[in-house]
Amino acid sequence: xxxxxxxxxxxxxxxxxxxxxxxxxxxxxxxxxxxxxxxxxxxxxxxxxxxxxxxxxxxxxxxxxxxxxxxxxxxxxxxxxxxxxxxxxxxxxxxxxxxxxxxxxxxxxxxxxxxxxxxxxxxxxxxxxxxxxxxxxxxxxxxxxxxxxxxxxxxxxxxxxxxxxxxxxxxxxxxxxxxxxxxxxxxxxxxxxxxxxxxxxxxxxxxxxxxxxxxxxxxxxxxxxxxxxxxxxxxxxxxxxxxxxxxxxxxxxxxxxxxxxxxxxxxxxxxxxxxxxxxxxxxxxxxxxxxxxxxxxxxxxxxxxxxxxxxxxxxxxxxxxxxxxxxxxxxxxxxxxxxxxxxxxxxxxxxxxxxxxxxxxxxxxxxxxxxxxxxxxxxxxxxxxxxxxxxxxxxxxxxxxxxxxxxxxxxxxxxxxxxxxxxxxxxxxxxxxxxxxxxxxxxxxxxxxxxxxxxxxxxxxxx
Amino acid sequence: xxxxxxxxxxxxxxxxxxxxxxxxxxxxxxxxxxxxxxxxxxxxxxxxxxxxxxxxxxxxxxxxxxxxxxxxxxxxxxxxxxxxxxxxxxxxxxxxxxxxxxxxxxxxxxxxxxxxxxxxxxxxxxxxxxxxxxxxxxxxxxxxxxxxxxxxxxxxxxxxxxxxxxxxxxxxxxxxxxxxxxxxxxxxxxxxxxxxxxxxxxxxxxxxxxxxxxxxxxxxxxxxxxxxxxxxxxxxxxxxxxxxxxxxxxxxxxxxxxxxxxxxxxxxxxxxxxxxxxxxxxxxxxxxxxxxxxxxxxxxxxxxxxxxxxxxxxxxxxxxxxxxxxxxxxxxxxxxxxxxxxxxxxxxxxxxxxxx
Numbered sequence: 057x058x059x060x061x062x063x064x065x066x067x068x069x070x071x072x073x074x075x076x077x078x079x080x081x082x083x084x085x086x087x088x089x090x091x092x093x094x095x096x097x098x099x100x101x102x103x104x105x106x107x108x109x110x111x112x113x114x115x116x117x118x119x120x121x122x123x124x125x126x127x128x129x130x131x132x133x134x135x136x137x138x139x140x141x142x143x144x145x146x147x148x149x150x151x152x153x154x155x156x157x158x159x160x161x162x163x164x165x166x167x168x169x170x171x172x173x174x175x176x177x178x179x180x181x182x183x184x185x186x187x188x189x190x191x192x193x194x195x196x197x198x199x200x201x202x203x204x205x206x207x208x209x210x211x212x213x214x215x216x217x218x219x220x221x222x223x224x225x226x227x228x229x230x231x232x233x234x235x236x237x238x239x240x241x242x243x244x245x246x247x248x249x250x251x252x253x254x255x256x257x258x259x260x261x262x263x264x265x266x267x268x269x270x271x272x273x274x275x276x277x278x279x280x281x282x283x284x285x286x287x288x289x290x291x292x293x294x295x296x297x298x299x300x301x302x303x304x305x306x307x308x309x310x311x312x313x314x315x316x317x318x319x320x321x322x323x324x325x326x327x328x329x330x331x332x333x334x335x336x337x338x339x340x341x342x343x344x345x346x347x348x349x350x351x352x353x354x355x356x357x358x359x360x361x362x363x364x365x366x367x368x369x370x371x372x373x374x375x376x377x378x379x380x381x382x383x384x385x386x387x388x389x390x391x392x393x394x395x396x397x398x399x400x401x402x403x404x405x406x407x408x409x410x411x412x413x414x415x416x417x418x419x420x421x422x423x424x425x426x427x428x429x430x431x432x433x434x435x436x437x438x439x440x441x442x443x444x445x446x447x448x449x450x451x452x453x454x455x456x457x458x459x460x461x462x463x464x465x466x467x468x469x470x471x472x473x474x475x476x477x478x479x480x481x482x483x484x485x486x487x488x489x490x491x492x493x494x495x496x497x498x499x500x501x502x503x504x505x506x507x508x509x510x511x512x513x514x515x516x517x518x519x
Numbered sequence: 520x521x522x523x524x525x526x527x528x529x530x531x532x533x534x535x536x537x538x539x540x541x542x543x544x545x546x547x548x549x550x551x552x553x554x555x556x557x558x559x560x561x562x563x564x565x566x567x568x569x570x571x572x573x574x575x576x577x578x579x580x581x582x583x584x585x586x587x588x589x590x591x592x593x594x595x596x597x598x599x600x601x602x603x604x605x606x607x608x609x610x611x612x613x614x615x616x617x618x619x620x621x622x623x624x625x626x627x628x629x630x631x632x633x634x635x636x637x638x639x640x641x642x643x644x645x646x647x648x649x650x651x652x653x654x655x656x657x658x659x660x661x662x663x664x665x666x667x668x669x670x671x672x673x674x675x676x677x678x679x680x681x682x683x684x685x686x687x688x689x690x691x692x693x694x695x696x697x698x699x700x701x702x703x704x705x706x707x708x709x710x711x712x713x714x715x716x717x718x719x720x721x722x723x724x725x726x727x728x729x730x731x732x733x734x735x736x737x738x739x740x741x742x743x744x745x746x747x748x749x750x751x752x753x754x755x756x757x758x759x760x761x762x763x764x765x766x767x768x769x770x771x772x773x774x775x776x777x778x779x780x781x782x783x784x785x786x787x788x789x790x791x792x793x794x795x796x797x798x799x800x801x802x803x804x805x806x807x808x809x810x811x812x813x814x815x816x817x818x819x820x821x822x823x824x825x826x827x828x829x830x831x832x833x834x835x836x837x838x839x840x841x842x843x844x845x846x847x848x849x850x851x852x853x854x855x856x857x858x859x860x861x862x863x864x865x866x867x868x869x870x871x872x873x874x875x
Contacts, residue, residue: 065582066801068587091807099801100803249708251711254677254709257675258677265679265681285674288667296656300645301658334870336875358872
């Protein structure tokens with residue numbers, strides 16, 4: 057059968073082009089690899105190469121013709137033993153299926169409409185497991201809680217291991233992995249060179265290969281070197297593979313400002329990671345959440361970014377003594393119930409919000425404090441429920457204001473909680489500057505309790 | 520190739536007889552061509568031809584607008600994937616590569632239909648149409664992609680190798696990357712850790728002479744890529760990537776070294792891509808004559824065809840193979856053209872594994 061030579065698409069965006077020149081004439085023998093014609097696109101002149109063998113039959117589009125649509129038959133190629141003249145005529149191509157055009161699927165009127173694009177159902181009614189009456193409470197630091205969470209999961213599952221800078225012999229730059237080397241040995245507690253991009257890739261690849269890596273970044277500031285693997289390799293793989301290839305890795309370490317360490321070591325990456333589909337982002341505040349969510353993160357089949365806070369590591373909290381303290385991912389926690397106003401916070405800002413609520417209580421304002429705990433997927437139900445009750449909201453976030461988690465909450469309230477608002481939703485964030493070193497300037501730049509108190513009074517029209 | 524002097528105290532690692540930097544190449548030099556049976560050779564021929572015909576058809580479908588976006592063809596480089604992958608232990612060893620991945624998938628014997636249907640973005644594609652040309656995976660075959668960020672697969676391959684070592688399963692990882700990726704920093708971060716931890720990995724640089732449009736001599740201070748592991752004490756091998764039997768022989772030597780627990784090997788396969796970097800590359804950075812010269816004198820398929828004929832295969836037998844392969848490829852193209860696109864309800868599936 058004669059082969060139709062069609063105007064080729066030579067780039068992802070080409071729709072038409074100029075047939076600049078024929079390099080073969082009617083009746084010429086063609087072998088694969090021969091250049092038959094030159095075609096001009098908006099970007100370049102490209103050579104049109106023969107793929108099949110045969111004799112060039114009739115040329116249907118003369119050289120110099122402009123605006124030749126992709127897919128138009130430009131010439132016929134007769135195969136071995138075929139009559140060239142029989143290959144002369146060709147029906148023009150009606151339609152060229154391709155990008156954006158619907159192919160092979162019957163037309164349906166509402167296709168692509170919101171009704172048909174099924175978004176995944178959010179689990180509803182998920183609550184933290186009940187703590188049995190009479191459970192012993194221990195006082196423990198966040199640092200120890202994180203370590204215990206990892207150690208318990210390492211005992212439970214042989215595939216779990218920790219890798220990172222100074223995690224083994226040094227016992228952790230911030231001592232979060234203290235004691236793990238002694239218990240689990242160097243195979244499962246691996247000191248890496250200072251090479252974040254490389255070991256983040258190795259950790260991600262190990263997860264693809266069936267292991268359960270915990271990749272520690274000394275701080276998330278250094279994970280900037282590795283962010284390509286977190287986003288392009290870990291977050292997108294399950295989707296790109298049509299659900300074939302999972303990547304159950306936990307990236308963890310301290311995030312956001314510490315104390316007087318300057319601009320390059322003081323940034324909150326919560327909003328960055330929370331913007332990426334395919335990632336789970338957790339940022340706990342107290343010891344119980346740190347442990348319970350760390351265990352959940354390690355068991356999770358999806359890649360997790362687990363954001364800790366250096367200033368909180370040493371704080372002590374009550375933790376229930378349970379055999380297996382695992383908390384649900386994607387569920388906010390009401391830290392303090394209130395009726396007048398809602399303060400939404402996460403990580404270190406939860407402590408500031410609770411302080412602010414105490415102070416406000418003394419002035420007759422009853423504030424509800426919500427700890428988001430998970431930044432992605434965000435528990436907007438809990439936020440909106442609270443808004444419905446209090447009708448006023450302030451978001452406290454230790455991080456920059458622009459494109460922040462606070463901004464996201466504002467958008468959610470506008471889109472889905474507008475009818476419940478009695479005042480503008482207000483962000484209380486760090487100042488919009490790189491974090492300064494000087495003690496006074498650093499203090500000015502960071503969020504604090506008085507700033508939250510002031511904002512709450514403002515939305516309550518009490519200033 | 521300098522031999523390590525015997526009975527002398529080594530002055531540098533390269534002179535240390537226990538240090539393997541040159542030993543693999545020396546062993547390879549002794550006998551460079553794999554002693555393949557006639558059946559094996561015919562298999563190699565069929566696999567390479569399948570890749571060639573598949574890619575030619577993919578190029579056509581791209582021209583017809585049936586394949587969108589970026590599409591990087593493997594034409595010219597067939598001997599590399601076929602020679603190396605034929606030496607793997609099936610269901611044990613893992614493979615990872617960059618975005619020029621069609622050939623590696625086909626070398627596994629994965630159904631051309633589901634590969635072509637991925638290229639056309641259909642629900643029957645191996646990634647349900649969500650990955651495309653650059654993002655194809657087959658965990659069943661331990662093929663881990665299909666990665667679009669230049670060099671990322673090297674570190675990920677290091678992780679796959681770590682998993683082999685951790686599980687003590689005796690497997691190795693074959694991590695392919697190009698001469699362009701060979702200049703990425705993470706490649707050397709991975710070399711360092713792989714050598715430090717003696718990971719079971721073979722790094723394969725498919726040197727096809729051009730990083731997109733930049734010739735190796737314009738982008739690389741050291742164009743002898745097999746030497747690039749020297750600083751990490753990774754032994755290098757330089758292999759003619761246009762000869763499937765040489766590639767296979769090199770694979771035998773490299774895999775043996777790695778399986779003995781002696782750490783990574785860096786193999787440079789010198790090869791050539793006949794087509795542009797991607798479909799939209801006019802390839803003005805090289806002459807037509809250069810490409811034609813490669814096709815005429817170095818072509819891996821023509822080369823093996825010559826050997827097969829010398830050993831008694833007839834032109835007709837080989838023509839019949841080509842005919843069969845053309846049929847398989849045509850069927851794959853028809854399938855890919857006629858399969859439905861993914862259902863709109865697939866838009867939000869597979870973002871996460873679990874529900875929260």
